[in-house]
Amino acid sequence: xxxxFVYCEIEExxxxxxxxxxxxxxRKLADDLKCELEAIVIGHELKGVEKQVMPxxxxxxxxxxxxxxxxxxxxxHTSILVKLFEEEKPQIALMGATSIGRDLGPRxxxxxxxxxxxxxxxxxxxxxxxxKNKKEYKDLLYQIRPAFGGNIVATIINPDCRPQMAxxxxxxxxxxxxxxxxxxxxxxxxxxxxxxxxxxxIKVIERHMEKSKVNIxxxxxxxxxxxxxGSKANFDLLTELAEVIGGEVGASRAAVDAGFASHxxxxxQTGVTVRPKLYIACGIxxxxxxxxxxxxxxxxxxxxxxxxxxxxxxxxxxxTGDIAEVLPKMIKQYKENTK
Amino acid sequence: MKGLKIVVLAKQVPDTRNVxxxxxxxxxxxxxxxxPAIFNPxxxxxxxxxxxxxxxxxxxxxxxxxxxxxxxxxxxxxxxxRGADNGILLSDRAFAGSDTLATSYALSCTLKKMGKIxxxxxxxxxxxxxxxxxxxxxxxxxxxxxxTYAEDIVSAEKGNVVVKxxxxxxxxxxxxxxxxxxxxxxxxxxxxxxxxxxxxKYKHARAVSEMQNATEDYIALHSNRxxxxxxxxxxxxxxxxxxxxxxxGSPTKVKSIENVVFQAKEAKVLEPTDAxxxxxxxxxxxxxxxx
Ligand SMILES: Cc1cc2nc3c(=O)[nH]c(=O)nc-3n(C[C@H](O)[C@H](O)[C@H](O)COP(=O)(O)OP(=O)(O)OC[C@H]3O[C@@H](n4cnc5c(N)ncnc54)[C@H](O)[C@@H]3O)c2cc1C
Ligand SMILES: Cc1cc2nc3c(=O)[nH]c(=O)nc-3n(C[C@H](O)[C@H](O)[C@H](O)COP(=O)(O)OP(=O)(O)OC[C@H]3O[C@@H](n4cnc5c(N)ncnc54)[C@H](O)[C@@H]3O)c2cc1C
Numbered sequence: 001x002x003x004x005f006v007y008c009e010i011e012e013x014x015x016x017x018x019x020x021x022x023x024x025x026x027r028k029l030a031d032d033l034k035c036e037l038e039a040i041v042i043g044h045e046l047k048g049v050e051k052q053v054m055p056x057x058x059x060x061x062x063x064x065x066x067x068x069x070x071x072x073x074x075x076x077h078t079s080i081l082v083k084l085f086e087e088e089k090p091q092i093a094l095m096g097a098t099s100i101g102r103d104l105g106p107r108x109x110x111x112x113x114x115x116x117x118x119x120x121x122x123x124x125x126x127x128x129x130x131x132k133n134k135k136e137y138k139d140l141l142y143q144i145r146p147a148f149g150g151n152i153v154a155t156i157i158n159p160d161c162r163p164q165m166a167x168x169x170x171x172x173x174x175x176x177x178x179x180x181x182x183x184x185x186x187x188x189x190x191x192x193x194x195x196x197x198x199x200x201x202i203k204v205i206e207r208h209m210e211k212s213k214v215n216i217x218x219x220x221x222x223x224x225x226x227x228x229x230g231s232k233a234n235f236d237l238l239t240e241l242a243e244v245i246g247g248e249v250g251a252s253r254a255a256v257d258a259g260f261a262s263h264x265x266x267x268x269q270t271g272v273t274v275r276p277k278l279y280i281a282c283g284i285x286x287x288x289x290x291x292x293x294x295x296x297x298x299x300x301x302x303x304x305x306x307x308x309x310x311x312x313x314x315x316x317x318x319x320t321g322d323i324a325e326v327l328p329k330m331i332k333q334y335k336e337n338t339k
Numbered sequence: 340m341k342g343l344k345i346v347v348l349a350k351q352v353p354d355t356r357n358v359x360x361x362x363x364x365x366x367x368x369x370x371x372x373x374x375p376a377i378f379n380p381x382x383x384x385x386x387x388x389x390x391x392x393x394x395x396x397x398x399x400x401x402x403x404x405x406x407x408x409x410x411x412x413x414x415x416x417x418x419x420x421r422g423a424d425n426g427i428l429l430s431d432r433a434f435a436g437s438d439t440l441a442t443s444y445a446l447s448c449t450l451k452k453m454g455k456i457x458x459x460x461x462x463x464x465x466x467x468x469x470x471x472x473x474x475x476x477x478x479x480x481x482x483x484x485x486x487t488y489a490e491d492i493v494s495a496e497k498g499n500v501v502v503k504x505x506x507x508x509x510x511x512x513x514x515x516x517x518x519x520x521x522x523x524x525x526x527x528x529x530x531x532x533x534x535x536x537x538x539x540k541y542k543h544a545r546a547v548s549e550m551q552n553a554t555e556d557y558i559a560l561h562s563n564r565x566x567x568x569x570x571x572x573x574x575x576x577x578x579x580x581x582x583x584x585x586x587x588g589s590p591t592k593v594k595s596i597e598n599v600v601f602q603a604k605e606a607k608v609l610e611p612t613d614a615x616x617x618x619x620x621x622x623x624x625x626x627x628x629x630x
Contacts, residue, residue, distance in 0.1 A: 011508075073513075074475075074485055099506040103487045106472035110443060110479035113583075115590030118470035128594065142594070147469050148355050153597045161590035201484050202515040205501070209509035221629060231529050245629045257464075258381075259490060259505040259526025278628050299628060301619075302606075312606060317619060321611030329616040337620045338630055 003036040003060075004029050005090040005163065007081065008053060009100050010043040010070065011209065015052045018096035018170035025123060025173045026094055027057035032125045033091070033139055036060065040084065042077050044070035050186050057178035064189040068200055071207060072100050075199035078107045083194050085112060090163040092141050094123075097167035105167050115158035116165040117143035121172055128157055135159075141166065171270035214248070214264045221247030221278045224267055224294070227254035228283025228304065229323055235260045237327040238282055244331055250274065250294075252284045268293035282323045286311025303327075342398025343495055343517075345389045346450060348461040348477070349382035349403050349418065351411040355466050378414045381462030383530035385523040388492050389460050390422045390531065396495065400424050402453070406434060406445055409548030415569050419541040420533040427453070427570040428546045434574070436586030439468065443476035444588060448577040450481060458495060459520045463488060471522070478520035485520040486513055490527045546571040 006026045008019035023039060030037040036059040041049050043065065050061045064080050081104070085093065093108075095101035097119045109116035122144040128137040141164040143156045158164040216222060223242040229235050235255075242249045251261035253268060267274055269289040279297035283304060284290060291314055294300070302315035303326050312318045319326055353374035386403070393399040403418040403426035405411050415426030429449050437445065450456060459478075464471035471487075478485035486502045493501040493512070500519055504511045505526050543560060546569040550558065561567050574584065582588060609615040624630040 071511075074487075078479070099488055099508075102471050103475060103485070106439070106470075106475035107479045107485070109472070110440060110476035113440065113590065115438065115440065116470075116472060117591060118472060143591075148353075148467055151355060151598070155594040155596075156591050157594045158590050159592060202486065202513055204511055204513050206512040207509065208511075209506075227525075232526050233529075256507070259488070259524040263507045278623070315606045317609055318606045319609045319611055319615075319619075326611045326616070329611065329613055330620065333613065333616040333620040334624075334629070337617065337624055 001089055002091045003038050003088070004033070005038050005040060005085070005088070005093045007093070007095040007101070007104070008039050008041045009072075009096055009098060010041060010046070010049075013045065013049075015041065015049065016096060016098070016170075017175060018098060018101075018168070020053070020056055021170070021173040021175045022094045022096065022168060023053060023056035023058060024176045025168070026092075027178060029092060029123065029125060029141070030057075030059075035091070038062065038088070038090070040064075040081065042069050042080055043072075044068075050184070054182050054184050055177045055180050056175075057182055059184045060187060061184060062187050062189055064191050064194065066191040068195075069191070071204050072104075073200070073202045073204065074103055074107055075202065076195045077104055078111065079196060079199050080189065080191070080194045081108045082111045084189070085163060093163040093165045095165075095167050097169045101167045105165060109165050112161075112163070114161040114163055114165055115156075116167070117145055117156045117158070118167050120145045120166045120168050121153075123166060123168070128159060130159065140164070169270050210262065214262070216248045216250050216265060216267070216274060217272050219248035219250075219274070220276050221245055221280075222250045222267070222274055222276045222294075222297075223247050223280045223282065224250035224252065224284060225255050225260060225282045225323075226252040226284030226290075227258055228285070229255060229260060230283065232260055234324055237323065237331075241280070241327055241331050241334075244334055247276075247278070247280075252290050255284075281311050281315070282327065284311050285309050286314060342396050342400065343392060343457040344455060345392060345399060345401045346453065346456050346459045347382065347386050347389045347401060347403050347418070347423065348446060348459065348473070349386065349405050349414055350379045350462070350465045351376050351405065351407050351414045352379045352465050352467045353377075376410065376413065378417050379462050379465045381464060381523060381525050382414075383462075384525055384527040385460045385462045385521075386418055386421060386423065387528055387530040388489070388521070388523050389458075391528075392458070392492060392495055393422070402426060404429065404446065404449060404453075406430070406442065406449075409546060412546035412549055412569050412571075415546070416541060416544050417533075419544055420538045421531055422534060422537060425566075425570065427572055428548075429572050429577075430546075430548060431573040433581070433584050436589060437584070438589035438591045439470050439472040439476055440590060441584055441586075441588035443473050443480055444583045445577075445579070446473070447477050447480035448579050449572060450477070452572075452577050455518075457517045457519075458492075458500065459483070459518070460492075461520065461522045463522045463524050474520055474522035481518075481520070483518050483520050484515050485522070486515060487522045489521045489523045492521060541567070543567050544569050
C-alpha cells in the first residue's frame with residue numbers, strides 16, 4: 001500500500017528505456033519515502049519480463065498478459081491501471097511522456113480525479129505549508145516542469161489527491177541498475193477481472209513502427225527545423241535545401257512532437273548531440289535544451305521571424321525572416337553560385 | 340438524420356512562440372498583456388479536420404467550444420470566418436484557476452448539455468500549458484473512446500471512425516466507434532484560410548460579454564440577425580458540482596514559478612533578400628563550408 005508505481009511500456013517484448021529511467025527515479029523516491037517500488041507491465045507474451053525490470057530495484061512486478069493488450073490501445077490499459085490503483089492506492093505513479101504515456105496518463109487521472117503533471121524535468125520529495133488553510137503537508141512530490149514554451153519553470157504539487165501522477169520524457173532521468181541480483185515478487189493480474197468487452201472498441205488496423213536508422217550524428221551539415229517551420233509541407237523545403245547542399249535534416253523537439261520530423265532526428269538534451277561544420281536553424285527559438293545539443297557547431301545560421309529569438313545568440317549569421325521565403329532563396333542562390 | 344454533429348475544442352493562448360523581452364513581469368509571472376492572443380495552432384489543425392468532414396458528409400454541423408475570458412470570443416469568430424457553423428463561449432469566474440482536470444470537467448459538463456455529438460475534435464496540445472491532457476480527460480469524463488495524435492480522419496461513416504495517427508516512432512491506422520474524441524497533431528493539414536464571404540457574414544458576430552457597451556443600433560442588428568449572436572454560457576447554464584470547478588476542483592497546485600532568461604552575442608545580420616542570400620552562399624562556398 002501507498003507505494004511508488006511505474007507503468008512500463010513495451011515494444012516488441014522490450015521494456016522501453018524511458019520506463020527503466022523512471023524505475024531508477026522511482027527507486028530513489030521510494031527510498032526517500034521508505035516505501036516500496038512497484039512496476040506494472042501490460043502487454044502480450046511477457047514471459048520473463050520481470051527479469052528486465054527487477055535489477056532496477058523493483059520490489060513487486062504486476063503483469064497483465066493477454067493477446068488483446070498488445071499493441072497498446074487506450075481503454076483496456078486504462079481499466080487495468082484504474083482498478084489496480086483503486087486497490088493498491090499508490091502515493092506516486094509515474095509514466096513516460098511518450099505517445100503512450102501521454103494518451104494513458106490523462107485518461108487514468110481523469111477517472112481517479114488525481115492530478116497529473118506533464119513532462120517533468122525533476123522530481124523530488126519536499127514539504128509544503130498551505131498558509132491560507134493553515135495546513136502542513138509532509139513528503140509531497142515536487143513535480144518540476146517547464147511551461148509556456150519553455151519560458152518558465154514551475155513547481156507543481158498535488159497536496160490532497162492520490163496518486164500524485166507525473167509524466168517524464170525519455171532521456172531526462174538517468175537509468176541505473178541497482179543490482180542484477182535484486183529480488184522482487186511477481187503478481188499476475190487476472191485480466192478478465194480488470195477489463196470490460198467495451199474496452200476493445202478501438203482496433204489497430206495497420207501499424208508501422210520504425211527502428212532508428214537516420215544518422216545525423218556524423219553529418220557535416222545539418223539543416224534543422226523547429227516548430228516555427230509550421231507545417232510538413234514547409235519541412236520539405238528543409239529537406240530540399242539539405243539535399244542540394246549535401247546535409248541531413250535535424251529537428252527540435254517541438255518539431256518532432258508536432259509530427260514534422262521523426263524522433264531520431266531530434267537534436268538536444270534528450271536527442272542527439274551534434275558538432276557539424278554548419279548548422280542551419282530554421283524556425284527554432286533556441287531553448288537551452290535544444291542548444292545543448294548543437295552549441296559546438298562550427299558555424300550557425302539562424303533563420304527566424306523574431307529578431308530577438310534566443311537562437312540568435314549562438315549564430316554567426318542571423319536572417320530575420322520567414323523560412324517559407326528565405327529557404328527557396330537560399331536554394332536558388334546556391335544553385336546559381338555553383339553553376 | 341443526415342450528417343455528423345462535430346464539436347471542435349479550441350483554446351485562445353498567448354503566442355509563446357514569439358516571446359519578447361517584456362513577456363515576463365519583474366515578479367516572474369507571465370505578462371499576458373504583452374503577448375498576442377492567438378488561436379491555439381493545433382486547434383486550427385483540428386478545425387480543418389472537422390471542416391473536411393463537413394465537406395465530405397452533407398448536413399454536418401461544426402460547432403466551436405472554447406472556455407476562457409470574454410475576449411476568447413475572438414477565436415470563435417476566427418472559426419466562423421473559416422467555415423464553422425456556430426460557437427459557444429464558456430465563460431465564468433467560477434472556472435478561474437482550473438488545472439487540466441477542472442478544465443476537462445467544465446468542458447465535459449458543457450458537452451453533455453449540447454445534446455447528441457458524434458465526434459469531438461481537440462488539438463493535441465495547447466502551446467501555453469503544454470500538457471496535451473485535456474482531450475483524453477474530456478473523453479474519460481464523457482465515457483467516450485479516444486484517438487490521440489491524429490493526422491487524418493480518414494472516414495466517419497456508419498458509426499465508425501477511421502483515423503491515421505502519427506506517433507513518435509511510426510504511424511498507425513485505427514478504427515473506433517462514435518461518439519468519440521479525436522486529438523489532432525500539427526502534422527495534419529493546415530487550416531484553410533478565411534473565406535471572404537464568411538468574413539462579411541460574421542464580422543459583427545459577438546458574444547454577450549462583448550455587447551456591454553453596444554449602441555442601440557448594434558443591439559438591433561443582433562436581434563435581427565440571430566446568427567450574429569455567439570452563444571455564451573456561464574456556470575448556470577450547465578450542471579456542475581461546484582467542488583469540481585476552478586481552483587477548488589484542481590488537484591494540481593502551482594507552488595512556485597521561475598523565469599528563464601537568455602543573453603546575446605554578436606552576429607552578422609542578413610535580410611531575407613536574393614542579394615543577401617547570394618552573398619551568404621558565395622561566402623560559404625568560398626570558405627569551403629559548403630559546395
Ligand atoms: C527535459 C527537457 C528536455 C528537452 N530536450 C530537448 C531536446 O533534446 N531537443 C529540443 O529541441 N528541445 C528539447 N526540449 C524542448 C525545449 O525546451 C523547447 O521547447 C524546444 O526546443 C522548442 O522547439 P522550437 O524552437 O522548435 O519551438 P519554439 O520554441 O516554438 O520556437 C519556434 C520559433 O520559430 C520562429 N518562427 C515562427 N514562425 C516562423 C517562420 N515562418 N519562419 C521562421 N521562424 C519562425 C519563432 O519566432 C520561434 O522562435 C526539452 C525540454 C525539456 C524540458
Ligand atoms: C506554469 C503552468 C504549468 C501547468 N502545469 C500543469 C500540469 O502539469 N498539470 C495540469 O493539470 N495543469 C497544469 N497547468 C494548468 C493548465 O495549463 C490549464 O488547466 C489549461 O487550462 C489546460 O491545459 P493545457 O493548456 O495544457 O491544454 P492541453 O491539455 O495541452 O490542451 C489540449 C487541447 O484541449 C483543448 N482545450 C484545452 N483548454 C481548452 C479550453 N479552455 N477551451 C476549449 N478547449 C480547450 C484544445 O483543443 C487543446 O488543443 C499549468 C499551468 C501553468 C500556468
